[in-house]
Amino acid sequence: MTSATLPAVAAAGKPSAFRPGRILLYAGLVIGALLMITPFLWMVLTAFKSELEILKFSWLPGELRWSNFSEAMQTAPFLRYFRNSALIALGETAFTLVVCTTAGYALAKMPLRGGKLMLGYFIVLLLVPFQIILVPLFMIVKSIPLFGGNNILGQGGIGWLNSWWGLIIPLGAAPFFTFLARQFFVSLPDELAQAARVDGLGEFGIFWRIMLPLIKPALITIGVFQIEAAWNGFLWPLMITTSDELRPLQLGLAIFSQNPAEIQWPYLMAGTALATLPMIVLFVFAQKRFIEGMANVGIKG
Amino acid sequence: MSTTLERPALSATRKADVAKDKGTLTRNQVRTGWALLAPALLHSGVFIVIPVVAVLVLSLTDYSFGDTWSWVGFGNYSELFRDVDFLASLWHTVLYAIIVIPISMAISLAVALGLNQKIRGLGFFRTAFYIPTVTATVAVATIWLWIYNPGSGLANGFLSLFGFAPNRWLADPGTALGSLMVVGIWQGLGTKIIIYLAALQGVSRDLLESADIDGANRWQKFRNVTLPALGPVQFFVLITSIVGTFQVFDLVYVMTRGGPGSETRVLVLDIYQNAFQDLKLGYASAETVIMMIVIAVFIGVGRLLQKADTND
Numbered sequence: 001m002t003s004a005t006l007p008a009v010a011a012a013g014k015p016s017a018f019r020p021g022r023i024l025l026y027a028g029l030v031i032g033a034l035l036m037i038t039p040f041l042w043m044v045l046t047a048f049k050s051e052l053e054i055l056k057f058s059w060l061p062g063e064l065r066w067s068n069f070s071e072a073m074q075t076a077p078f079l080r081y082f083r084n085s086a087l088i089a090l091g092e093t094a095f096t097l098v099v100c101t102t103a104g105y106a107l108a109k110m111p112l113r114g115g116k117l118m119l120g121y122f123i124v125l126l127l128v129p130f131q132i133i134l135v136p137l138f139m140i141v142k143s144i145p146l147f148g149g150n151n152i153l154g155q156g157g158i159g160w161l162n163s164w165w166g167l168i169i170p171l172g173a174a175p176f177f178t179f180l181a182r183q184f185f186v187s188l189p190d191e192l193a194q195a196a197r198v199d200g201l202g203e204f205g206i207f208w209r210i211m212l213p214l215i216k217p218a219l220i221t222i223g224v225f226q227i228e229a230a231w232n233g234f235l236w237p238l239m240i241t242t243s244d245e246l247r248p249l250q251l252g253l254a255i256f257s258q259n260p261a262e263i264q265w266p267y268l269m270a271g272t273a274l275a276t277l278p279m280i281v282l283f284v285f286a287q288k289r290f291i292e293g294m295a296n297v298g299i300k301g
Numbered sequence: 302m303s304t305t306l307e308r309p310a311l312s313a314t315r316k317a318d319v320a321k322d323k324g325t326l327t328r329n330q331v332r333t334g335w336a337l338l339a340p341a342l343l344h345s346g347v348f349i350v351i352p353v354v355a356v357l358v359l360s361l362t363d364y365s366f367g368d369t370w371s372w373v374g375f376g377n378y379s380e381l382f383r384d385v386d387f388l389a390s391l392w393h394t395v396l397y398a399i400i401v402i403p404i405s406m407a408i409s410l411a412v413a414l415g416l417n418q419k420i421r422g423l424g425f426f427r428t429a430f431y432i433p434t435v436t437a438t439v440a441v442a443t444i445w446l447w448i449y450n451p452g453s454g455l456a457n458g459f460l461s462l463f464g465f466a467p468n469r470w471l472a473d474p475g476t477a478l479g480s481l482m483v484v485g486i487w488q489g490l491g492t493k494i495i496i497y498l499a500a501l502q503g504v505s506r507d508l509l510e511s512a513d514i515d516g517a518n519r520w521q522k523f524r525n526v527t528l529p530a531l532g533p534v535q536f537f538v539l540i541t542s543i544v545g546t547f548q549v550f551d552l553v554y555v556m557t558r559g560g561p562g563s564e565t566r567v568l569v570l571d572i573y574q575n576a577f578q579d580l581k582l583g584y585a586s587a588e589t590v591i592m593m594i595v596i597a598v599f600i601g602v603g604r605l606l607q608k609a610d611t612n613d
Contacts, residue, residue, distance in 0.1 A: 029415050033429035035487070040432065042455050043444045057458030103341030110334025111327055118338065125349050127540070131548045131569045132593055133352035135576050135585050136359060140352060170348045178341050197326065203333035232437035234551045235569075239577060250439040254555050257443050265447055276440045283435045284428060290435070291427070291495050 040276070047270040054265050065266070069274065072267035077244060078274065081252035088237075088248055089230040091168040096226045097219060099173035104181025105207050109193065119182065125175040130236070138239055141166050161240050167248075171236055174229075177222050184218035185211065221289040228279055249275045359586035366580050377587035387588060389563045390571040391595070393478060397485065397567065398546040398599065405486045406493060406538060410531075413497035414523075427495070434491030442555035445484045446471070449556075471557050474564045481552055481565055488552075489545065493538050500534040501527070532607070539603045547596050568592050 046054065047068055048061040073079060106112065107119050130137075142159045143150060149157025160166030188211060196206045212219075234250045241247050247255075253275055257268055283290060360377055364370040381387050416426055433441060448455040449470035457467040470480045504527055512522045550569040553559060559566035568588070576585035 025415055025418060025420070029412070029420070029426055032412060033426055036429045036433055036490075039441075039444050039448060039455070039487075040436075042448065046447065054453055057453045057455070057461070099340045099344060102337040106334040106337040110330050110337070112331060112334045112338070115334075118342075122341075122345070125345055127544065128349055128353060129544050129548050129596075131550065131572070132589055133349060133356060135572070135582050135589060136352035136355035137348060138576075139355070139582070140347065169344075173341060173344050175341075175345060175349070203329055204337075207333075207337065228435055232435075232439075234437070234439050234554075235573070238554075239573075250437050250551075253437075253443055254439050257446060257555060265450075268443060269447065272440050272443045276436050279435045279437070280432055283431065287424070287428065287431075290431070291499070 043269045043273055043276075046265055047273050049266050051264065051266065068266045068270045072270040072274075075264070075267055076252055076256050076271070078249070078252060078271055080244070081247060081249040082274075084246060085231055085248040085250075087164070088167050088233070089227045091164065092172040092230040093223050093226045095168060095172040096174070096177050097222060100177040100222065101181045101212060101215075101219065102207070103178045104183075105185050105211060107178070107182040108185035109188075109190070109211070119179075122175045122178050122182075126179055130171070134235070134239065137170060141170055141240060162242050162246060164246070166240050167237060167246065171230070171233065172226075177226065180222055180225075181215070181218060184215045188214055217289070217292075220286065221292060224282065224286045224289050227282065231279055356586045356589050359583050360590045361587075362583040363581075364583045366582065370583070373583065377584050378591070380584070381587055381591065386563060386566060387571055390559075390566045390568045391591070393564075393566055394547060394549070394568045394592075395595070396478065397482060397549060398543060401482050401485045401489070401546050402539070402542045405489050406535075406542065408486070409490050409493035409538075410497050412490065413494050413501055414527075416494070416498055417501045427498075430494050431491035433488045436488075438488065438551035439555055441484065441488050442552045445480075446556050449480055471565075472561055474561050477557060477561060477564045481549075481556060484552060484556075485546065485549060489542070493542070496534060496538055497531070500531050504530045536604070536607055539607070540600055543596060543599045543603065547592060547599075 042059075045059065045061060048064045048066075049058075049068075050062070050065060053062060103122075107115060107122070112118065138161075142161050143154030144159040144165075145152050145154040147157070147165065148159045148161060148163060150159050151157075160169070192210055192214075193206050196210050201209070231248075232250060233248065234254065237246075237248050237251050238254075241251065253268075253271060256271060257263055361372055361374060362370050363373050363377075412430060416423060420426070451457060451467060451469045451472060454470075456470060461467065468476060471477050508526050508530075509522060512526050517525070548569060549567055550573065553565055553567050553570050554573075557565045559570050569592075572585045572588050572592070575581045575588065
């Protein structure tokens with residue numbers, strides 16, 4: 001008995017536990033993960049160091065100087081930058097959710113003539129990089145009629161430059177999100193809408209009360225992606241804001257680090273840590289959404 | 302027999318009824334559909350389509366925010382090809398793309414294959430590799446600026462453990478662009494890994510098993526089953542990587558501003574400076590058009606390479 005079962009157990013147990021390939025695999029992955037995490041770790045460690053400690057390379061701070069964080073907040077208006085970034089992220093996300101879910105639903109479920117063509121239109125736009133259009137986009141935003149001292153023809157003032165409108169509207173509602181919303185609506189069964197129609201619900205009611213609640217996970221996915229994009233945005237705010245009043249966090253950080261001779265690294269790292277933290281927390285909590293969203297677009301697209 | 306005879310008659314009247322009903326229903330649906338689509342159409346028209354057309358038109362003018370401007374034909378373009386800053390930017394961007402794209406795609410695929418082996422701690426590894434991607438590029442650039450600090454940065458500190466002499470990284474013309482590429486690769490792995498991983502889970506188990514039965518080794522299975530199955534996803538990753546690498550800006554702006562000299566000057570930085578510091582909008586637009594063409598060429602070449610690869 002024993003002589004018969006023992007080899008079998010050994011053979012079954014061995015591959016998963018002690019195979020050299022397996023160990024190599026884990027070693028590789030752990031080294032890779034360390035390479036990913038170490039810069040962040042070093043950022044946090046630096047944030048606790050004193051000005052003297054950073055003159056020479058060292059890993060650990062002598063003591064944890066929590067005061068670096070509050071002092072960093074005073075060297076630049078980081079609190080205001082935080083508030084601005086949060087406002088932009090919220091505004092852009094709300095705008096995107098409204099515009100992109102409605103459009104996505106129409107593309108997925110409405111019998112539109114040329115619907116296929118419309119879908120193609122959004123897919124093509126999805127490929128247009130923002131950098132390509134930045135010059136004319138700036139001019140359009142500058143000449144939005146009746147804003148910022150412009151006349152009805154969009155001349156004479158600054159339009160949406162240096163305004164919340166300009167920061168939020170042009171970059172919201174990216175075709176990417178319309179496409180993503182459409183992908184989620186397409187998978188809902190048509191019978192649901194039919195049943196609601198028989199019950200006498202109007203077309204908009206079907207969208208708003210039946211279909212939209214069913215893609216709640218998709219709404220979270222879109223929201224999470226949009227919040228991340230808005231929070232991390234840099235080039236557009238750099239182009240259209242001239243006052244510190246409206247500047248978001250990334251712009252504040254970049255300005256803070258622009259004078260190499262005077263950079264106070266512990267403060268800068270403390271500020272960077274605070275700027276990074278919200279998105280890392282968001283990712284850890286909404287990991288599934290990020291991954292589903294990426295996978296959906298990558299594979300079905 | 303009788304049922305088959307009756308059926309057409311019945312369904313004919315029914316069909317008419319349904320069609321009438323369906324007519325108003327459909328009209329209603331169409332109206333609502335366009336209403337729901339309208340805001341997105343208006344937004345994309347104003348903020349994407351018009352700018353794309355405008356950039357083509359602007360590139361033929363000498364517009365510079367002033368009241369007067371004139372057509373200059375292809376003058377901007379011929380001037381660009383004599384502009385050393387532009388030529389350097391174009392060269393650096395192409396070099397950046399050619400080096401960063403294949404390396405980051407290969408590493409991402411390798412990591413995704415590793416993560417696909419039913420390993421423990423998948424969540425941890427996935428988070429670790431994805432965190433640089435969710436972090437703002439400005440923050441990433443700021444962290445790496447400190448890592449590359451010649452005096453007390455992590456890069457020199459770490460390498461000195463192995464007896465390497467300190468390097469000046471971003472300040473050294475020989476290593477500046479390479480140092481930026483490392484950060485670009487490092488930050489871009491997460492998205493690609495996630496996409497590859499999702500695609501790998503869709504590779505047919507039956508095919509892999511029948512390859513096992515045929516006695517294929519690991520490499521043969523990868524080369525003949527897994528890789529072809531990844532085809533469309535490879536193309537998606539390739540296109541997004543091309544577009545992404547040509548957009549590189551935040552990294553360069555924060556870390557080097559194109560220096561030392563113009564060793565790390567890239568296209569978007571050059572466009573940005575021409576447009577918003579020198580106010581040469583027509584000139585910057587021509588530069589943008591050339592960037593579009595180069596991106597299109599890259600995508601075309603990528604497609605050809607992929608086709609050649611799947612055909613052999």
